[in-house]
Amino acid sequence: MPHGDVITLPKLLTKVPEVVGNLPGLIKGARMGKLTDTRRPVGLGVAFERAASEHSAGIALIQDERAFTYATLNGWANRIADYLASIGLKKGDTVAVNLENRPELLATVIGCAKLGVCAALLNTAQRGKVLVHSFNLVAPKAAIIGGEQLTAVQAVRDRLDLREHFLYFADQDTLADPGEAPETYVNLAEAIKRRSSANPASSQRTFLRDPLFYIYTSGTTGLPKAVVFNHGRWEKAYGGFGFSSVRLDAHDRLYCTLPFYHATGLVVCWASVIAGRGGLVLARRFSASRFWGDVRRHDCTAFGYVGELCRYLHEQPEKPDDADNPVRTIVGNGLRPSIWKAFKKRFDIDRVAEFYTASESNVAFTNVFNFDNTVGFSPVGYAIVQYDKEADQPVRDARGFMRRVRKGEAGLMLGEITDKTPFDGYTDPEKTEKAIFRNVFKKGDAWFNTGDMMRDIGYRHAQFVDRLGDTFRWKGENVSTTEVEQILDGFEQIVESVVYGVEIPGTNGRAGMAELRLDRPHGEADWAALSACLARELPPYAVPVFLRVTDGGVETTGTFKHQKNTLKEEKYDLERVTDPVYVLLPGEHRYQPLTPEIQQAIDGGEYRF
Template sequence: MVKNSIPDTSNIIDKREYRKRRKALFNKHNDLIQKILDLPFDNKISWGTIVEENAEQYADKTAIMFEDTKLTYKDFNALVNRYTNYFLSLGLKKGDIVEVLLTNRTELLIIITATSKIGAISSLINTSLQGESLAYSINRTPGKFIIVGSELYNAFAEIKSALNLVDFEKYYLVQDRDIIPIPEGFIELSQVVNDIPDNNPPTTSSVKTMDSFAYVFTSGTTGFPKAAIRTHYGMVGAANSYGLLMAEMTHEDIVYIPLPFFHATALSVGWPAAFAGGASVAIGRKFSVRNFWDEIRKYDATIFTYVGEMCSYLMNQPPNLNDTNHRVRLIIGNGLRPEIWRDFKKRFNINFIGEFYGASEVPAIFVNLLNFDCTLGMCSSPYAIVKYDFQQEKAIRNENGFMERVNIGEVGLLLFESKGSTKFPGYVDKKATESKLFRDVFTKGDVWINTGDLIREQGCNHAQFFDRIGDTFRWKGHNVSTTEVEKIFNSYEQILISCVYGVKIPGTDGRAGMISIIPNTTEENFDFKALSKHLTKNMASYAIPIFLRFRTDLEQTSTLKLKKSKLKKEGFAFDNVSDHIYVMLPNNSEYTLLTKEIYEEIQDQNIKF
């Protein structure tokens, strides 16, 4: 049996301190904790009911800030109702899908809430996608309407002919600050809702807690983007867990969200947490390391959402006298690296890091409710961290056919039990749903969700993130599907077959993409310029591999699956690899031959990716 990993006890949770903090939390919030536990059995609360209640309770308080505009809770709800009532007049009903392709702005939150009051589902398309990847995502969840922001119309127009649009009844455009002519066949949405009544629709009360709320596309661990189902339960649960229990949100708080709302951290954590206490959401159009703290001060934010890569970018900036010139008391997010955790808190004077762990498609979470350092927090749902074979890249089963839990300090594969309120809601694709499940894990008949993540057991119901496995890797705050990247490379005329995997670059979060290819031409005749155009047209920039390795063969398993373990281990190590490796350097769109000098600059972190 392969050893699980070298145990690390440097961040084990102290039992005495754990009991002390846990007792204080339960004494203060016992009723709220019980409410959260009872939520799956209530089934009357939905995102729409929260918004309508806030419109009464916090009527004149600011709900949304975006650039130089503000909306009160009363006005936000009224605008939502106009959209909802318009959609109802067109026959939109519970369970229908609306495709939404908009960047971060007020209209996006209005549209998502409007469809939710009917029980319809917003399919939130990743706005970074282009070409084939964009077409694939839209085709996965064919909707009754499609709503496109003017800022993304060109990207949509390029792939429209590749879409299965037979069942689409309406095409809507939502103008951004740069107005464009209304394209043929499109209706300007903001114009047609102007004269629609703004009363609360009768459908809100018919939407149940466990109903679907949105589709969020995730790379998952088995390849192509899948539409993960987000429920109203997830939104309401986050409002209580993150907003009231952890952040103790009030209407005096302002939550700055620079992350895209097609990602769960913004959609299902930051937004509901703010609305839980009548706080304001300050929408950032896009994260900018240069403008981040200026925006924090502009909105006077007290809380912000993050992903780990964002924190690393902020730490990499030169220290500034203004680093602590803000009112931020707490941050909520995931992926903050343990090695910079304490330095980040100290430099920016952040008292509480509300780290959490949760996959878009898994209805269970870890939350750092007790404010320990370097941890995902604790989990109230049934979970297990099981022994994992790092060479074979699979969970270990003992002689009886069952899996075993790791010891404290060890790393293993994280599983959640699929039952009750944490029953796996699955993907739109039922086949993909089944591939996510493990059966007969500890006893015959049990079912567990495979997260595809390696986690370190810290004791006291706490855990620490270690790494991601499977056919995805995380880079620039995004999950990158190796299968999707391989498909696009393999469609390039000079490539016979490719193999994509993630590799570590010193000083960066996650793993950078690396691809090994077998070309159908010589390396000297390979057209790198044409390849770059092909990639730029069909892929998001973060998904384009940083390193490209030429190979004459690629090892396969007996089932013809590409073997990646050895390639991952070799990485881009200049002295250990005889093949030529090329690198796409920062601010370049073409690959350059990796020389020893460039390799050493990367290792010394003089080249920043």
């Protein structure tokens, strides 16, 4: 992580002209971020109706050749809301929604929001027991299933607690042709045809703390948790991103390939579009080869990202027209410092609206000042506190209170829990309480534990350092996987890396291991140069002991988070791993291929690591 990116007053002053030009938006977004009025109607339904009234003929949504004005999409959502009300659903109920990125999903989510019904946005990659868990966890009163998800749902239908109101959208343009619904499902496209297109009265009855969505954690460890995302949080994101950070207008279109069961696409990108009265260009899924063609075809001036999406784009062969695209602004999180500036230059990107938050978090940062290599600025109460990784807990003084880090230092990020920044928690109260630290700086205060290590770089700006769950201990030291990955990614022959810890029999802690994707066959890689690079750039305890080389892409979740559990389980076991594995043996200065004989000697304790 670059340490030279500490924000100084002279640096801040260079951004003044840009900030002054957007001062009204910054002020509006800041005010919305501190919303506490529990009697004022807020949220997605309210905001979309306002946009449809003010910009009815404007294009709200495009997918491939399908385009929808604000008026059309609003009327469609109203018919869905009217039908759901007709089968007895009401404010406070939950509907399980299992649709891929397509217009039917957006119309459904708006319709649920208008009715005050909470949409549980199921991860479309879930299958089997995980899908059953996620579905039953929120006790839905109805389910809306896309034809593309029917096989997955039918495989577990007998294990779902819901017995009626299974609604169906065929996997096609259902406004043009409703299609046929399978037996025991109601064809929702057909059922809503004669329902009212008028705005329902219920859409003005959604308030600050009323649930809007359930968004599920990725489930990379254990079963997913359902995070409550209420209308107030949506309103704050609408202000913070839409007006303060991203700053689109009616002439802008934002291209989004991120799954809408995740908050970056569903909340950040979409709310930014609605705030500007712009257009959302929605893709079913990400494709690096089609990405820029879609951007140019639909004249998109912005796009949403997560860090690995940018990496995949950056890995594509360079073309003379890379910079010849209409994009000015990108919004997302996780853009790695190792490619940040190069990515901006190659694709001629003016602004990176990087942000930091999580589906359940009550603290957020946005890069409103357009600095490089930062998650940005936060107007809400937060603290970065000293953390003892060996004890796996924050440092407390003699009085039992935590201590803030100094500028330039890293520590654990906490979000202050107040009326303005509540922590809405999970469906499980016990898990909610475990995420809270109490008596942090004074008796009676409460702070949300983000679980993330951040660096204070001054003037309420921060840099992401690591997730506590992604650190491991080796040779009595704590190893940050993120920082090791950044060094590996900086080696010219490495395309992508994932770092994790693995157990070696007879040793304490976990040895470092990295899965690598190279730009050449592993037999042609310069292992001596890589060994020298790592010895030069990393302390000895942080240099990976094992390297696993894969020809395919590194396995990720739908939101591009690396799946490390399987890697940790398979570790360097050649009976389970078909990829080539290299090892840096004690006393050696160069990686060599791991053989069954060397593995047996390692596991038998013949080498002293």
